[in-house]
Amino acid sequence: MNRRDFLKIASLTPFAGMMPEILSANALHKPLNPQEKIVVLVELRGGNDALNTLIPYHDAEYYKLRPTLGIHENHLLKLKNGMGMHASLRPLQQYWDKGEMAWIQGLGYNNPNRSHFRSREIWETASQQKQHHQKGWVTQLFTGNDQINGVSMSEELGPLAGKHSRNLKIGSLDGFIRRSERMKSTTHQSTNSALNHILRTEQEVLRSAGDLREKLDKTRSLAGYFSKTPLGSELASVARLINSGINIPAYKVDLGDFDTHINQAGNHAALLNSLASNLDTFAKVMKRIGKWQNVIVVTYSEFGRKAQENSSKGTDHGLAGAHLVMGGSVKGHQIYGKTPSLTRLDNGSIQHTQDFRSVYSTLAQHWWKKPSPWKHPTINFV
Amino acid sequence: MNQLSFSDARHLTVRTGLGEEWHIIKKRQGRTRAEVINNLVRSKSDWTQPIPRLTSWKRWSYLVKKGGVSQLQATELLRKDKQALQEWWLGTMLNTYNPIVERMVMFWHNHFTSSLDKVNQPELILKQNQLFRHLALGNFKVLLREVARDPAMMIYLDCNVNGKGEGKDEPNENFARELLELYTLGEGNYTEEDVRSAAKAFTGWSVDRDKKKFIFKRQRHDYSAITFLGHTGRLSGDDIIKILLQRPETAINISKKFWKEFINDEAPDMPTIHAWAGRFRGSNYEISALMKAVLNSKAFWTTSNRGTKVKSPVELIVGTLRALPIQVPVPAESTAMKRLTDFCHSLGQKLFVPPNPAGWAGGDHWINTHTIGARKNMLVNFTHINSKNTLYSIPRLSVKGLSTWLLATTPISPLPKESASNREKVSSLLQDPSYQLT
Numbered sequence: 001m002n003r004r005d006f007l008k009i010a011s012l013t014p015f016a017g018m019m020p021e022i023l024s025a026n027a028l029h030k031p032l033n034p035q036e037k038i039v040v041l042v043e044l045r046g047g048n049d050a051l052n053t054l055i056p057y058h059d060a061e062y063y064k065l066r067p068t069l070g071i072h073e074n075h076l077l078k079l080k081n082g083m084g085m086h087a088s089l090r091p092l093q094q095y096w097d098k099g100e101m102a103w104i105q106g107l108g109y110n111n112p113n114r115s116h117f118r119s120r121e122i123w124e125t126a127s128q129q130k131q132h133h134q135k136g137w138v139t140q141l142f143t144g145n146d147q148i149n150g151v152s153m154s155e156e157l158g159p160l161a162g163k164h165s166r167n168l169k170i171g172s173l174d175g176f177i178r179r180s181e182r183m184k185s186t187t188h189q190s191t192n193s194a195l196n197h198i199l200r201t202e203q204e205v206l207r208s209a210g211d212l213r214e215k216l217d218k219t220r221s222l223a224g225y226f227s228k229t230p231l232g233s234e235l236a237s238v239a240r241l242i243n244s245g246i247n248i249p250a251y252k253v254d255l256g257d258f259d260t261h262i263n264q265a266g267n268h269a270a271l272l273n274s275l276a277s278n279l280d281t282f283a284k285v286m287k288r289i290g291k292w293q294n295v296i297v298v299t300y301s302e303f304g305r306k307a308q309e310n311s312s313k314g315t316d317h318g319l320a321g322a323h324l325v326m327g328g329s330v331k332g333h334q335i336y337g338k339t340p341s342l343t344r345l346d347n348g349s350i351q352h353t354q355d356f357r358s359v360y361s362t363l364a365q366h367w368w369k370k371p372s373p374w375k376h377p378t379i380n381f382v
Numbered sequence: 383m384n385q386l387s388f389s390d391a392r393h394l395t396v397r398t399g400l401g402e403e404w405h406i407i408k409k410r411q412g413r414t415r416a417e418v419i420n421n422l423v424r425s426k427s428d429w430t431q432p433i434p435r436l437t438s439w440k441r442w443s444y445l446v447k448k449g450g451v452s453q454l455q456a457t458e459l460l461r462k463d464k465q466a467l468q469e470w471w472l473g474t475m476l477n478t479y480n481p482i483v484e485r486m487v488m489f490w491h492n493h494f495t496s497s498l499d500k501v502n503q504p505e506l507i508l509k510q511n512q513l514f515r516h517l518a519l520g521n522f523k524v525l526l527r528e529v530a531r532d533p534a535m536m537i538y539l540d541c542n543v544n545g546k547g548e549g550k551d552e553p554n555e556n557f558a559r560e561l562l563e564l565y566t567l568g569e570g571n572y573t574e575e576d577v578r579s580a581a582k583a584f585t586g587w588s589v590d591r592d593k594k595k596f597i598f599k600r601q602r603h604d605y606s607a608i609t610f611l612g613h614t615g616r617l618s619g620d621d622i623i624k625i626l627l628q629r630p631e632t633a634i635n636i637s638k639k640f641w642k643e644f645i646n647d648e649a650p651d652m653p654t655i656h657a658w659a660g661r662f663r664g665s666n667y668e669i670s671a672l673m674k675a676v677l678n679s680k681a682f683w684t685t686s687n688r689g690t691k692v693k694s695p696v697e698l699i700v701g702t703l704r705a706l707p708i709q710v711p712v713p714a715e716s717t718a719m720k721r722l723t724d725f726c727h728s729l730g731q732k733l734f735v736p737p738n739p740a741g742w743a744g745g746d747h748w749i750n751t752h753t754i755g756a757r758k759n760m761l762v763n764f765t766h767i768n769s770k771n772t773l774y775s776i777p778r779l780s781v782k783g784l785s786t787w788l789l790a791t792t793p794i795s796p797l798p799k800e801s802a803s804n805r806e807k808v809s810s811l812l813q814d815p816s817y818q819l820t
Contacts, residue, residue, distance in 0.1 A: 117738035169752040179755030194692050197746045198815045201754045
C-alpha cells in the first residue's frame with residue numbers, strides 16, 4: 001500500500017472504522033505516558049551513499065566527483081543551506097517541513113575501517129578501533145533491569161546484542177507467541193553450558209511471550225496499513241508492539257542492500273523510496289495512536305561511500321555518513337553538524353566531522369535520561 | 383584393543399558425519415577405534431547430485447548490456463541460479479555415502495568463506511565448492527594455494543580491484559588481512575606492516591570475471607622489495623604463502639578450529655592443540671593426519687565432551703532427515719528442497735551466504751529467541767502426520783533405547799509412553815532440548 005492508499009482509507013473511515021481498532025485502550029483514555037521513550041533503529045545495510053542522500057548541490061565539487069551519478073538541483077528536494085535530499089525521499093518532506101525531521105551529517109569515527117563487517121560492529125557496539133564488545137550499544141545502556149529492553153525484527157540483534165539481556169529477536173509476532181507454546185517451563189539447570197543456554201533461551205521465550213501475549217491479544221495486526229515489503233512488515237510489527245502499550249525502549253529493523261558498487265542510480269532511488277514510504281506509513285500510524293511524541297526513528301549504516309563515483313556507475317566503500325532522525329519530539333527542520341569537505345578527502349572518501357557516538361550520547365542523556373558511557377558531545381536534535 | 387561401544391560409535395558418527403544414522407552406528411559398534419578411524423580419515427569422494435544447469439554468467443553489467451537481458455530478467459535468473467545451487471548442495475549432503483566429506487566441505491566453506499550474494503556468479507561458487515570437496519581431507523598447502531587463486535574468493539575479498547597504488551588503484555588489503563587473520567596465522571600473530579607488505583606482494587593477482595579464471599596482471603604488480611614476518615626482498619604472493627606455512631601459528635590456528643568443530647566451544651586445551659599442530663606440520667599439512675590426531679585424542683572421546691555442542695542448522699536439518707525416514711510436508715506452491723533451504727535460512731545458515739568473512743560464529747550463537755522456536759517448529763513439521771507410515775520402519779527399540787540413540791544427553795522432558803506410536807515417540811524426543819545438541 002502506498003501513502004495515497006493509506007490516506008484514502010484513513011479519510012474514508014475518519015474516526016469510525018479504523019481508529020478504534022487501531023487505537024489501544026491505553027492511548028484513547030490515558031494521557032500520554034512521558035516515561036515511554038522509544039527509539040526505532042533502521043539499519044541501512046551495506047553502506048548508504050550519504051552524498052546522494054543528503055546532497056550538497058551548491059558545491060560544484062560534488063558534480064565533478066559525480067559526473068553520471070550527480071543529481072541536478074532541479075531533481076532534488078531542497079532543504080536549506082545549499083543542501084537537498086534525494087527526490088525518492090519525497091514522502092518525508094512533510095515531516096521536514098513540520099519540523100519533525102532532521103539530518104545529522106558527517107558522522108563517522110577515527111581510524112575508520114572500510115570492511116562492512118568490522119565497521120558495522122563498530123557502529124553497533126560503539127567500540128574503539130581495536131576493541132571487541134559482546135554487547136550492542138543499546139544493551140550497554142540497559143543493564144540490570146528486568147524489562148524487555150529491545151526487540152529486533154531483522155536478521156541480527158545488532159545494537160541490541162548481548163547474551164541473555166532480555167533483548168528479543170522475533171521473526172513474526174504471532175509465530176513467536178504460537179511457537180512459545182512448544183517450550184516447557186523448567187527450572188532445570190545443567191552443568192552442560194550449551195544445554196543451559198538452550199534452556200535459558202526457552203525460558204526467556206516463555207516469559208516474554210507471557211509478557212506480550214495478553215497485550216497483543218488486545219491489538220490486531222497493523223500489517224494491512226504497511227507495504228508488503230520486509231521493511232513494511234517489520235515496521236508493522238513494531239507499530240503493533242508500541243500500540244499494545246508494552247513499554248519497550250528500543251526496536252531494530254533493517255533495509256538493504258545499499259552496497260551499490262554497480263549501476264547505483266536506479267537501485268539507490270528504489271531503496272530510498274522504500275525507506276521513505278515505509279517510514280511515512282509508520283509515522284502516520286504513530287500519530288493515529290498518539291505515540292508520535294514518544295518515538296524517535298534513527299537510521300544508521302556502517303559507512304558512507306566514496307565521493308568519486310567508480311567506472312561502473314557505482315560507488316565504493318567510503319567513510320562519513322548522513323543520517324535522519326524523525327519523531328514528534330525531534331527538533332527538526334535542521335541539519336546538524338558541519339558539512340564535510342569534498343576537497344579534503346581521505347583516499348577518495350568524505351571524512352567525518354563528528355563522531356557517531358554523539359548520536360548515542362544524545363539518545364542516552366536527552367531521551368532516555370541515562371548517563372552516557374560515551375564521552376562525545378551531545379547533539380541538539382532532541 | 384579399544385572396541386567401540388554403542389555410545390562411542392554414536393558419538394563418532396554424529397560428530398564426523400551428518401546425523402544419528404542407525405546403520406552406520408551399528409556397523410561401527412564393536413569394531414576397534416583404530417580400524418574405524420583409519421577408514422574414516424581415508425574418505426574421499428567427488429560425488430555430488432547432478433550439477434544444475436546454470437546461466438553462464440559473465441559480469442552482471444555485461445549480461446545486461448550485451449546479453450540482451452533486462453535488469454529484471456537478470457535478477458530473476460540470478461535468483462533461480464542461487465536457489466538451484468543451494469538445493470544442489472543440500473541434496474548432496476542429504477544423499478552422499480560420505481557424510482564426513484560434506485562435513486569437511488562445510489568446514490572449509492566456513493574457513494575460506496565466500497558469499498554468493500557478493501560474488502553473484504553462481505558458477506564460481508560451484509567451482510569453489512568442488513575444490514573444497516576434492517581436497518576435503520587432502521593437503522592443506524595445496525588447498526591454500528588453490529584458494530588464493532580461486533575466482534569466487536578473489537571477488538569476495540576484492541582481489542579484482544588490486545593495483546600497485548598509483549592514483550585510485552590501491553593495493554587491496556582485504557585479502558591480505560583475511561589471509562593472515564583467518565586463513566593462516568590468526569589474530570595477534572602479525573603486524574599491520576605485515577598486512578601492507580602482503581597486500582603489495584599480491585598486487586596484480588586478479589580475476590577475469592568473463593573467463594572465470596585467475597589472472598596475473600604483470601603491469602599492476604608492485605615489484606619493490608618488502609619486509610614480511612622478518613623476510614625481506616622482492617616477495618611474490620606464493621612466497622608469502624610459503625612463509626605463512628613455515629610459521630608454527632598456522633597449524634595451531636587450524637588445530638584450534640578443529641577443536642571448535644569436533645570437540646567443544648570452550649577455550650581449547652593448549653597442550654593438545656600443540657600436539658595436533660605438530661602432527662599436522664609433521665605430515666606436510668595432510669588434513670587427514672590432523673583429523674586422525676583429533677579422533678585419537680582423549681579430548682574427543684571423553685564423555686564430558688559429548689552432547690556439549692549446539693547442532694548447526696545443517697546438522698539439525700540434514701542430520702534428522704538422514705537419521706529418520708521422514709516425509710517433509712510441502713505447501714502447494716513449493717517443493718521439498720525449496721522448503722529445506724528455507725529452513726536453513728530461517729535457522730540462520732543460508733548456504734553459500736555466510737554472514738561475514740569470519741563465517742558463522744556457530745555454537746551457542748545458533749540459538750536465540752527466534753531460532754529456538756523456529757527449530758522446534760521445524761521438527762514438529764518433520765514429525766507431521768505425513769511421516770506416520772514412513773516412521774513405522776525405524777529400528778524396533780524400547781523408549782529408553784530410542785532416547786540413547788536419538789539424544790546426545792539425558793532427556794530433560796519425561797520420556798514418552800511405550801504404548802505410544804513410533805511417530806509420537808520420535809516427535810516427543812525431537813522436541814526435547816537435548817535433541818538440539820551433538
